Amino acid sequence: MKRQTIAVSVGCPSGIGPEVAVHAAANADAEARCVLVGDTETLRRAAHDGKIAASRLRVVASAQEIEALALGEIGVWGPSTQLAAPAQPGAPDRKAGAAQLAWVNEALALVQDGTAAALVTGPVSKLAIATSGAPGAKGFSGHTEHLAARLGAREVVMAFRAANITTALVTTHLPLAEVPAAVTPDAVATSCYWLVRLLRSLGMEAPRVAVAALNPHAGEGGMLGIEEETSIKPGIERANERLAADGFFAQLSGPLGAETAFRKQAAGAFDGVVAMYHDQATIPCKLVGFGEAVNVTLGLPVIRTSVDHGTGYDIAGTGKADPRGMESALALALTLAKVRGRASLIAGAS
Numbered sequence: 001m002k003r004q005t006i007a008v009s010v011g012c013p014s015g016i017g018p019e020v021a022v023h024a025a026a027n028a029d030a031e032a033r034c035v036l037v038g039d040t041e042t043l044r045r046a047a048h049d050g051k052i053a054a055s056r057l058r059v060v061a062s063a064q065e066i067e068a069l070a071l072g073e074i075g076v077w078g079p080s081t082q083l084a085a086p087a088q089p090g091a092p093d094r095k096a097g098a099a100q101l102a103w104v105n106e107a108l109a110l111v112q113d114g115t116a117a118a119l120v121t122g123p124v125s126k127l128a129i130a131t132s133g134a135p136g137a138k139g140f141s142g143h144t145e146h147l148a149a150r151l152g153a154r155e156v157v158m159a160f161r162a163a164n165i166t167t168a169l170v171t172t173h174l175p176l177a178e179v180p181a182a183v184t185p186d187a188v189a190t191s192c193y194w195l196v197r198l199l200r201s202l203g204m205e206a207p208r209v210a211v212a213a214l215n216p217h218a219g220e221g222g223m224l225g226i227e228e229e230t231s232i233k234p235g236i237e238r239a240n241e242r243l244a245a246d247g248f249f250a251q252l253s254g255p256l257g258a259e260t261a262f263r264k265q266a267a268g269a270f271d272g273v274v275a276m277y278h279d280q281a282t283i284p285c286k287l288v289g290f291g292e293a294v295n296v297t298l299g300l301p302v303i304r305t306s307v308d309h310g311t312g313y314d315i316a317g318t319g320k321a322d323p324r325g326m327e328s329a330l331a332l333a334l335t336l337a338k339v340r341g342r343a344s345l346i347a348g349a350s
């Protein structure tokens with residue numbers, strides 16, 4: 001059995017990330033060799049609280065030591081940035097903010113140098129990072145944007161995969177008031193294109209994709225908004241041209257009222273939905289699969305998946321955190337990493 005190393009940045013040390021990361025790594029498929037990138041003491045405590053034998057955590061400091069991890073052992077990356085004092089559950093300070101960004105970068109470095117095959121990220125607080133004062137942290141608005149900038153990716157698309165919903169977003173982390181201007185034909189085309197590639201990587205040869213409208217009732221013939229005509233329809237045309245040029249076949253339908261697009265996908269009429277903004281996508285995903293949905297970034301030169309949930313500050317350290325989201329994120333990363341053809345379908349140039 002060929003094992004794949006998965007580097008996991010554990011997220012905010014004051015949140016539920018360390019506990020779900022240890023749990024998920026302990027239950028991961030034997031083909032996944034997990035290396036957790038975070039504070040060693042926090043991870044040991046999370047293992048203890050989660051009744052996971054301390055002997056299963058092994059501190060590793062080189063690619064060779066990672067390779068030598070036995071089945072059932074969970075690697076903890078020794079060179080990770082460490083906290084001088086334990087993080088307070090539910091109350092991240094500036095050091096916790098800086099550390100969680102450092103861990104993302106350190107886990108990414110393991111993928112970039114070929115030590116790991118994929119990056120899985122635990123939940124971070126955008127605010128704790130952005131206000132930490134750490135170099136490069138100001139303006140942090142999410143992993144998607146951060147990884148795109150750090151890797152020089154030409155285009156990236158945020159996507160989610162839940163029970164019976166797979167969706168890609170046209171816009172990511174921006175105020176709702178700025179969404180209409182960001183829904184451009186190019187942005188719509190990019191999201192359609194990468195969603196089709198994701199669906200292909202998951203085995204769908206000719207995916208059926210609904211493109212959601214921005215406005216109620218798809219603009220009601222222009223009475224309730226014009227973006228369907230000015231941006232979404234031209235975006236679908238551009239996507240069809242780009243897909244055809246690259247030899248991909250897909251059926252793109254829309255613009256379709258978002259409520260209908262998601263309802264029909266959940267009923268099996270579509271394989272994916274292109275959503276115009278963050279909550280248009282995450283509300284249906286979290287309704288059908290909260291705790292299990294996976295966030296995957298399309299267009300990066302590396303495989304990156306993540307939990308769909310946040311830092312869960314209200315339940316950090318209580319043992320109530322559900323680890324299934326992290327388990328699903330590890331499983332999808334492994335699925336993509338195992339087959340080079342799958343990974344290349346969602347990988348973009350930098």
Ligand SMILES: NC(=O)C1=CN([C@@H]2O[C@H](COP(=O)(O)OP(=O)(O)OC[C@H]3O[C@@H](n4cnc5c(N)ncnc54)[C@H](O)[C@@H]3O)[C@@H](O)[C@H]2O)C=CC1
Nearest residue numbers: 122123124125126306307308309310311312314315321322
């Ligand atoms: N993947 C990431 O890095 C993400 C980070 N965030 C960040 O998380 C922070 C908090 O965001 P919120 O909107 O409050 O969302 P949240 O997901 O942290 O919490 C919402 C509610 O869901 C519960 N919850 C979350 N994960 C859970 C789990 N695994 N098991 C059981 N219950 C769980 C929480 O206890 C809370 O009641 C923000 O700073 C946000 O930016 C949010 C989403 C994703």
Ligand SMILES: NCC(=O)COP(=O)(O)O
Nearest residue numbers: 142143144145282295306
């Ligand atoms: N709701 C998803 C989210 O906010 C996480 O985004 P990112 O950190 O994966 O870019």
